[in-house]
Amino acid sequence: GQNIDQPTEMTATEGAIVQINCTYQTSGFNGLFWYQQHAGEAPTFLSYNVLDGLEEKGRFSSFLSRSKGYSYLLLKELQMKDSASYLCALPNTGGFKTIFGAGTRLFVKA
Amino acid sequence: DAGVIQSPRHEVTEMGQEVTLRCKPISGHNSLFWYRQTMMRGLELLIYFNNNVPIDDSGMPEDRFSAKMPNASFSTLKIQPSEPRDSAVYFCASSLARGEGNTIYFGEGSWLTVV
Numbered sequence: 001g002q003n004i005d006q007p008t009e010m011t012a013t014e015g016a017i018v019q020i021n022c023t024y025q026t027s028g029f030n031g032l033f034w035y036q037q038h039a040g041e042a043p044t045f046l047s048y049n050v051l052d053g054l055e056e057k058g059r060f061s062s063f064l065s066r067s068k069g070y071s072y073l074l075l076k077e078l079q080m081k082d083s084a085s086y087l088c089a090l091p092n093t094g095g096f097k098t099i100f101g102a103g104t105r106l107f108v109k110a
Numbered sequence: 111d112a113g114v115i116q117s118p119r120h121e122v123t124e125m126g127q128e129v130t131l132r133c134k135p136i137s138g139h140n141s142l143f144w145y146r147q148t149m150m151r152g153l154e155l156l157i158y159f160n161n162n163v164p165i166d167d168s169g170m171p172e173d174r175f176s177a178k179m180p181n182a183s184f185s186t187l188k189i190q191p192s193e194p195r196d197s198a199v200y201f202c203a204s205s206l207a208r209g210e211g212n213t214i215y216f217g218e219g220s221w222l223t224v225v
Contacts (some may be wrong), residue, residue, distance in 0.1 A: 033213070042201060042216035043153070087153065089214075096141055096160055096207050098214055100153040 002026045002090050004101035011107045012078055020073045020086050020104045028093030034062055034073045035087040037103065043087055046073070075106075083108045112136070114217035116202050122223045128190040131220045133202030134183055141207040143214060144177055144187050148198045159185065160207060192224045 003025045012018040024032070031050035035043040049055055049064035049071060061074040073086055085103040092099070115134040123129055135142045143158040157167040159179045167177070174193070179185040189196055199219045205212040 042218050045213050045215070048213065091212065096212070097155065097158055097166055098143075098212075099155060100145075102152040 002092065002099050004088050004090060004099065006086075006088050006101045006104045008102070009105045009107070011109060012075075014078055014080060014108055014110050016078050017074065017076050018078060018106065020075070020106065022071045022073075022088030022101060024069050024071070024088070024090055024101075026069075026090055026092075029066055030091045030093055032064055032071050033089040033091070033098065034071075035089060035100070037085045037087060039084070043100075046086075078108050080108050080110070082106065114202055114204050114215055116200075116217035116220050118220055119218065120221045120223075122225065123192055125193055125224055126191045127224075128188065129192045129196075129222060129224075131187040131200050131202075131222070133185045133187070133217060135185070135202070135204030136215055137183070139204035139206050139215075140182070141205045141212065142179060142185050143201075143203040143205075144185070145201040145203060145216075146198045147201060147219075153201070156187070189222075192222075194224045197223050 005023045033048050034046040036046050037043040047062040049062050054063045059076045064071045085105050087103040088101040089098050117132045141160050144156040145153050147153045156169045157177045162179045177187045199221050201216050201219045203214045203216040205214045
């Protein structure tokens with residue numbers, strides 16, 4: 001089975017850096033996704049990590065440690081539009097079935 | 111490219127009525143997923159299809175829920191009879207499953223309210 005744990009809410013200031021953590025347990029690791037979901041909208045893909053280390057994509061970076069069952073999403077130069085929920089997700093061993101964590105609601109304040 | 115298309119976007123229905131939600135996946139994708147999202151339970155996977163075949167329906171809450179995928183470009187999720195606790199956002203999503211981590215693309219959702 002799979003289990004995903006994320007903080008429920010975080011608050012950060014515009015222009016700052018925030019790190020959103022995700023810990024997981026899975027019987028067969030097949031990569032880890034991060035999705036962003038604005039209120040009233042569908043989740044959209046942010047990143048996919050299958051190897052250990054940091055992957056940078058503009059203001060967003062995602063880190064993975066498979067041995068620790070740990071990932072984080074790093075958001076730099078925060079903007080008001082970054083206020084959203086951030087969902088950590090795991091595909092199963094075959095890669096066909098993806099389970100989502102409860103998500104972390106990020107509030108960016110001026 | 112057209113994304114995943116869902117209809118209706120919003121539906122308000124009375125308890126006991128049948129509800130049918132429709133989905134057109136992204137052309138060329140071979141996996142289709144139905145998720146339900148509520149504040150209490152988050153995003154739950156109800157059922158997924160691979161090459162039009164239902165692979166795992168363990169997330170379907172009750173026999174009142176059923177899903178079909180008659181062809182590669184169309185799927186339905188039906189609730190009969192509907193109950194107020196079925197009120198949620200229902201997302202259809204699709205991906206090109208290749209046996210490794212596959213990015214899922216979501217439709218805009220069907221917002222269901224059962225009164």
